[in-house]
Amino acid sequence: MVKAKQPAMQKKICAAFALGLSLASPLSAQPAATAATASTATSCANGAYGTIGGDFVVLVRPADSAAAGLRYMFRDGRRGSTAAADTPVSCVNGAALVGMQKWSRIAFRETPLDFQSVGTAMHGSLIEPDNPVADRPLVVMVHGSERSSPIGGIYGYAMAAQGISVFVYDKRGTGASGGEYTQNFDLLGEDAANALRAARQSADGRYSRAGFFGGSQGGWVAPRAATITPADFVAIGFGLVASPIDEDREQMISEVRALDLGTDVEAAAEARVNALSAATAQLLLSGFADGYGALDTARGALYAQSWGRRIAGEYSGAIAAMSDEDLRRIGRARFDNVELIWNYDAMAVLRRLDTPLLWVLAGDDREAPIETTRTQLLALQQGGRPVDIFLFPGTDHGMWEYVTLPDGSRDGTRITDGYLRLLGDWSHGRAQGAYGRGESLTGR
DSSP states (O other): OOOOSHHHHHHHHHHHHHHOOOOOOOOSSSSSSSSEEEEHTTTOOOOOOOOTTEEEEEOOOOOOTTTTTEEETTTOOOOOEESTOOEEEEETTTTTETTTEOOOOOOEEEEEEEEEEEEEEEEEEEEEESSOOOOEEEEEEEEEEEESSTOOHHHHHHHTTTTTEEEEEETTTTTTSSSOOOHHHHHHHHHHHHHHHHHHHHHTTTTTTEEEEETTTTHHHHHHHHHSSOSSSEESSSSSOOOOHHHHHHHHHHHHHHHOOOOOHHOOOOHHHHHEEEEHHHHHTTSSSSSSHHHHHHHHHHSSSTTTTGGGGTHHHHTTTTTTHHHHHHHHHHOOOOOTHHHHHHHHHHHHHOOEEEEETTTTOOSSOOOHHHHHHHHHHHTTTOOOEEETTTTTTEEEEEETTTSSEEEEEEEEETHHHHHHHHHHTTSSSSOOOOOESSOO
């Protein structure tokens, strides 16, 4: 979520969220009748194939133009490449062949849409189901910390295939949008608010309710945007109700617990991690002017343990690994160059919202540990705020199911079943029944 460092799983998830890339070989359904070839793959345009409101598969070209096949994602979350030997879908004469069934391309209206935000020219694309129904929702997709364009990606089409009008736009400093790339949540919130205003104007008369969906870092940005311009709903996937500093500390504590050191050792280890977090926070908040004494003490205490150098967090491990001399010289350029609000008060923003809020948690999220977020959200809900909270067990950041490799790392296999349907139904205002393994924590 914060880009001070980018673990392998995080890199994959960011790319997957923006572009629909596959993390690993997908769980297979019935093999396709014919394997896709480069020539047949290109005959399918980016989009969704199936029926609006029914089952569908999204097919998009990979970002790497040299890659074979298309990237796909089914409504139930299975993902992969049509170039794989065991692909459950292939492209034949402009249609998706799933098993022995031919799924036609769903008709969408796709309209390029430019808008202005804080003196910056921004670019996006409005995707609308090609029918005259005016009671469908309009969703502005607020992407995460990636620098790649969401336009032409999987998630916009996956939402549109569920009867939703979707506006995807390039974050400032990325794609066709102007300005400089930033992770300043206040500025990004202004951009998202202006995106919603532009989408509402363009889709006037063709939608009934409008709001935001934000994934990962979008969990900080989308609620902020809803305090700037009125929204009918806000949906968040695998985001945090905590600051970036809290995120880093909780990641390190999660790493300590994964070492299975035993109760007594673990308590002392967590104290060392908390000291390191406090020291690195002081450095970041002071622009790397203060905190070196505390860092030296915390680093020495941590590195005295055999496991100490294995603790990374989001950024503290990388800071600790650098010398004080290097940190004074280039620390700010290395770790604090995108205007991140390190002590961002996410709870204060949510307390200002009366907008219905959906928050979806990944039960085993290593990138954004859920303990503090779950506690804060439940407090909001119990205080009378309109908050729906769902948790999908056995999932990591991005709602990925995974397998654990011998070295303890995880390899994502698929988006968990039920997640996409939950987002679609809740955006329509009709979420009910079961959503895969999803658990409602608020009694829906």
